[in-house]
Amino acid sequence: MTNHALLDSCPLYQGLSPQDKDYALTYFDARVKTYEKGAFLHQVSFPLPRFGLVLSGTVQVYMDDIDGHHIIMNHVETGDLFGESYAFLGIEAPIYICAVTEVEILWMSPARIKIPLSPVSALDQELSNRFVACLAHRTLAMNQRVQILSRNTLRMKLITFLSQYAAEKGDRFTIPFDRASMAAYLGADRSALSRELSRMQAEGILAFHRNHFQILK
Amino acid sequence: MTNHALLDSCPLYQGLSPQDKDYALTYFDARVKTYEKGAFLHQVSFPLPRFGLVLSGTVQVYMDDIDGHHIIMNHVETGDLFGESYAFLGIEAPIYICAVTEVEILWMSPARIKIPLSPVSALDQELSNRFVACLAHRTLAMNQRVQILSRNTLRMKLITFLSQYAAEKGDRFTIPFDRASMAAYLGADRSALSRELSRMQAEGILAFHRNHFQILK
């Protein structure tokens, strides 16, 4: 049986009573599976019949470009979903999903959202709405990503990226990326990123150590 | 009364019978409104209670960065939707929506999706599913955008951008952007874009005139 406390980290289950959580797990036909660090949860060009919730650990969704660069599509931490769009549409997913750490995944099916059992209960409707809200939030998150990537200098990308964190977490925060992933996330070269970060630190704009940052401005 | 033929360009209404289209218009509480070229359909920080379908013309959804650059979030042609996420979530939309040409917009409400009238008919369910599918497709479209923007040279951004068009439309196609919008879409400078396009033409990779392109390579 799934640990109900873990589920509260996800907007899909947040605040539901234990009975409702159990019902929801049935509604989504949920199954838990664990993967060790570095394992692939999915490979390019397979269909993705279920979407995932990360119960513990971190996964990364990425594609590869011609030159072998990783393009990070989604960095998924504990409590986040991935693959909802592909699962709902039932289409092939041209992506890799890889376990950054050992992870525990709750795989869920969107079948009941598309084809409800009648009559539709209030809880059925609530769960469906929550799923759609997650989809909508995903587009907003991607909007933020586009805002970063659209900037035409690395300095401005960094300022936008860090401002988004600062807006959410305050002036001190830890990011979930190492330098290589951060560079991929910003669409930049790792050494150029290190260089620019060092410059900004020298200018007194920010301070950092590894993946911990402090905005000074 | 709305022209039913126009509605067929949108996945929300495509293939429905005339009666079902009428029902759908009621379901979404649809209202038509026209705007002249250059008019704002929405300004930053207002709530966006309805999402829009472009019946004719083109609109652009964008934000402005600190330096006054436009960041294009969405370029919306006839038959496309915009604002579904904000409308569904009922939150403030930090965006500008501007009519690029004279436009006719069908404004719709997602209220019945969130709070259905019971009993839910098969058509109600179909319309809800179509709306969710549109949301899912939006995230896929944004994935493509992220693929372009993540490339770390303008040349690679261009190749990715043009390849996406070529994959859909073949080796000759017309893009809906002028150079300034194209540059904003790619997160680059307009003159740098012109220069790179000229280089690629000189190298025999492609041919173009204004917004008409042909892939040669």
Next chain:
DNA sequence: AAAAGTCCGTTGCTTTTGCAACGGACTTTT
């Protein structure tokens, strides 16, 4: 404890890019 591996800052070099400005082709306005 040595060895291997990982992560990250640094640097030299070359290429790419942004920026500003100009001018030509074309369209719209008056």
Next chain:
DNA sequence: AAAAGTCCGTTGCAAAAGCAACGGACTTTT
């Protein structure tokens, strides 16, 4: 038809960024 406006290619220049390589700090493996 002149004038004003728009769109786009071009260019010179300075700044930014990619690339490759190295080395130090730290962690994990053996």
